[in-house]
Amino acid sequence: MYKGFILILCLIISGCAGQQQANNELANLLYNQDPQRVLDKLQVSEPAKRDFAQFHLNLGLLQFMTADFKSAIATLSLAKREMAVLAASSVSENIGAGSVNETLRSYSGYPTDRVMVHTILALSYLFNNDIDGARVEVLQADIAMKKLTEQHALNGQLASAHLLAGIIYELLDEQSNALISYRNAADIIQQRGLVLPLGLQQALLRNSFKLGAEEQYAAYKKQFPSLATPTNNNKSQVFALYFDGVVSSKIQRSIVVPSLNGEQLIRISMPDYPAKSAPIEQAVIDLQRTQLVENIDSLVRDDLSKEYPSILLLTTTRAIAKYQLVKKADQEDSLFAALINLVTLLTEVADLRSWNMLPATIQFAYIETPESELLIDSRYNVSKKVTIKKGTKNIFLINSLSNNIFHYQQ
Amino acid sequence: MKIKLNLCLVMMTAIMISACSTSVERLDAQQEVDLSGAWNDTDSQLVAREMIEDSLSRPWINNFVNKEGKAPAVIVGRIKNLSHEHINTNTFIANMERELINSGEVQFVASSSARNEIREERGDQDLNAMEATRKEMGQEYGADFMMQGQINTIIDVDGTTQVRFYQVNLELISIKDNRKVWIGEKKLKKLVKNSKLRQ
Numbered sequence: 014m015y016k017g018f019i020l021i022l023c024l025i026i027s028g029c030a031g032q033q034q035a036n037n038e039l040a041n042l043l044y045n046q047d048p049q050r051v052l053d054k055l056q057v058s059e060p061a062k063r064d065f066a067q068f069h070l071n072l073g074l075l076q077f078m079t080a081d082f083k084s085a086i087a088t089l090s091l092a093k094r095e096m097a098v099l100a101a102s103s104v105s106e107n108i109g110a111g112s113v114n115e116t117l118r119s120y121s122g123y124p125t126d127r128v129m130v131h132t133i134l135a136l137s138y139l140f141n142n143d144i145d146g147a148r149v150e151v152l153q154a155d156i157a158m159k160k161l162t163e164q165h166a167l168n169g170q171l172a173s174a175h176l177l178a179g180i181i182y183e184l185l186d187e188q189s190n191a192l193i194s195y196r197n198a199a200d201i202i203q204q205r206g207l208v209l210p211l212g213l214q215q216a217l218l219r220n221s222f223k224l225g226a227e228e229q230y231a232a233y234k235k236q237f238p239s240l241a242t243p244t245n246n247n248k249s250q251v252f253a254l255y256f257d258g259v260v261s262s263k264i265q266r267s268i269v270v271p272s273l274n275g276e277q278l279i280r281i282s283m284p285d286y287p288a289k290s291a292p293i294e295q296a297v298i299d300l301q302r303t304q305l306v307e308n309i310d311s312l313v314r315d316d317l318s319k320e321y322p323s324i325l326l327l328t329t330t331r332a333i334a335k336y337q338l339v340k341k342a343d344q345e346d347s348l349f350a351a352l353i354n355l356v357t358l359l360t361e362v363a364d365l366r367s368w369n370m371l372p373a374t375i376q377f378a379y380i381e382t383p384e385s386e387l388l389i390d391s392r393y394n395v396s397k398k399v400t401i402k403k404g405t406k407n408i409f410l411i412n413s414l415s416n417n418i419f420h421y422q423q
Numbered sequence: 424m425k426i427k428l429n430l431c432l433v434m435m436t437a438i439m440i441s442a443c444s445t446s447v448e449r450l451d452a453q454q455e456v457d458l459s460g461a462w463n464d465t466d467s468q469l470v471a472r473e474m475i476e477d478s479l480s481r482p483w484i485n486n487f488v489n490k491e492g493k494a495p496a497v498i499v500g501r502i503k504n505l506s507h508e509h510i511n512t513n514t515f516i517a518n519m520e521r522e523l524i525n526s527g528e529v530q531f532v533a534s535s536s537a538r539n540e541i542r543e544e545r546g547d548q549d550l551n552a553m554e555a556t557r558k559e560m561g562q563e564y565g566a567d568f569m570m571q572g573q574i575n576t577i578i579d580v581d582g583t584t585q586v587r588f589y590q591v592n593l594e595l596i597s598i599k600d601n602r603k604v605w606i607g608e609k610k611l612k613k614l615v616k617n618s619k620l621r622q
Contacts, residue, residue, distance in 0.1 A: 098621065099621070100583075100617070101583075101617065101618050101619055101620055101621040102619060102620055102621070103620070103621050104620065145503070145504055146509060148505070149504070149506070149507060149508060149509050152506075152507040152576075153507055156507060156578055156580060159580055160580050160582075
């Protein structure tokens with residue numbers, strides 16, 4: 014009976030670890046393979062129920078990247094609902110996490126995931142020609158960020174979500190809302206110590222001008238003296254977003270030490286991120302380079318750092334509990350104790366789950382042009398020409414993983 | 424002893440499996456069921472009924488009947504969803520159309536999308552139907568008023584507690600001269616408390 018119990022536990026845990034490994038490998042494949050091929054591979058995988066939210070986040074994102082916007086909306090909406098339900102704690106899962114390992118807890122998403130899901134959904138609605146649906150999602154992103162707000166902390170606050178909200182409001186001629194959203198985006202970028210993108214500076218100046226907010230306009234004019242005075246012209250507006258790279262996947266750091274009496278082995282496994290390696294690439298639209306709005310790779314690291322103390326506490330508590338379990342077993346049967354010790358070692362795996370297919374950075378550029386043709390240069394697009402109707406408002410999404418360029422025009 | 428233990432285990436497993444199985448219960452469409460606190464069919468029906476009742480009790484309808492000698496023809500235009508939720512405004516529009524038609528106090532004109540389909544059919548009849556049964560073009564009943572509106576929300580969040588405030592604004596506009604003859608407003612407020620624990 015004991016052997017059976019040990020065997021079942023080992024199979025369960027090796028299955029969890031294998032699934033996490035496979036997910037990370039798929040995310041890394043995105044650098045070399047077309048998103049459609051990665052999507053095909055992900056679709057045939059069978060995740061455990063507790064990993065559904067992570068699975069649907071990645072699946073929805075790949076569907077979005079392959080321009081299957083309707084499926085992306087359905088899948089990401091499902092992920093959103095799953096994360097909402099999983100926000101509440103489960104007693105049984107907590108017991109599992111406290112006694113075996115963290116992967117027995119359902120994946121409920123990190124703060125960045127909870128906001129980014131709305132951003133990707135908003136873009137999916139937009140490129141599916143449903144700007145009203147996109148507006149709903151940016152409002153929900155705002156609620157999600159308010160829920161995550163903590164005093165003097167930027168955890169779960171995404172400048173890119175506010176920027177997208179600003180663009181959508183501007184497309185809907187809601188200048189007041191647009192200005193507020195652009196201002197929120199600028200505040201976050203400045204608090205993170207990043208350079209305010211030129212496109213965002215122009216957005217603040219342009220919308221304060223259009224709104225007739227004279228004091229604000231004067232303040233921005235003083236803050237950005239090199240920018241041209243906005244005019245009511247008939248040029249086409251182009252909002253270009255660029256998704257660069259893939260966010261890092263977590264790795265496991267483990268240490269195995271003998272107990273003080275040398276009678277058993279204790280293993281501690283913690284999740285970590287590898288050192289950053291990929292340099293940030295930019296896209297060029299009509300000679301204008303996209304500029305960094307959000308470094309998602311840094312945000313996911315911050316999310317983990319914030320959880321690190323609680324993970325460490327639980328890991329330590331679990332190590333003590335496992336030590337006591339082996340010690341108690343040893344009092345009855347030393348062979349059984351050795352087997353239990355082996356199980357405690359094998360079951361001690363770090364939780365490496367994350368939304369690991371997100372772009373590493375989100376960049377932005379704004380162009381006003383009288384021309385009906387634009388030139389786009391990015392990793393998979395060399396001097397690619399795209400046409401726009403004169404006097405229109407346009408959003409382009411370019412990404413570094415494929416030659417797909419998504420375009421919304423009104 | 425061992426048999427008893429095994430029996431207990433089997434019974435517990437059976438209970439757990441039955442707890443996990445899907446169950447379906449038929450509900451009356453009028454029954455109020457609030458699962459998430461989001462805008463639902465009950466809100467849609469309630470708001471449509473109350474707002475249409477309000478609009479039909481106002482003086483514009485008698486003024487029109489006295490002046491024109493006929494019941495006004497109304498069309499429901501666009502209801503903009505400016506809320507935080509993906510609200511299917513079509514069901515709300517359908518609820519309002521039903522309330523308006525069933526009131527018997529106004530005539531009702533088909534929506535623009537429905538009209539296009541009917542025009543296509545009329546065009547087809549023009550070519551293919553017998554003279555005696557053919558319906559001519561240019562005989563449509565023009566609406567006198569259009570109802571337009573929007574659904575707005577304000578959401579206040581604190582941890583697992585939310586206050587959801589819905590405001591539905593509707594207005595009836597005279598198509599002839601753009602006069603607004605009725606403005607209606609309906610507010611709903613919901614307190615939603617999410618559990619901190621789950622199964």
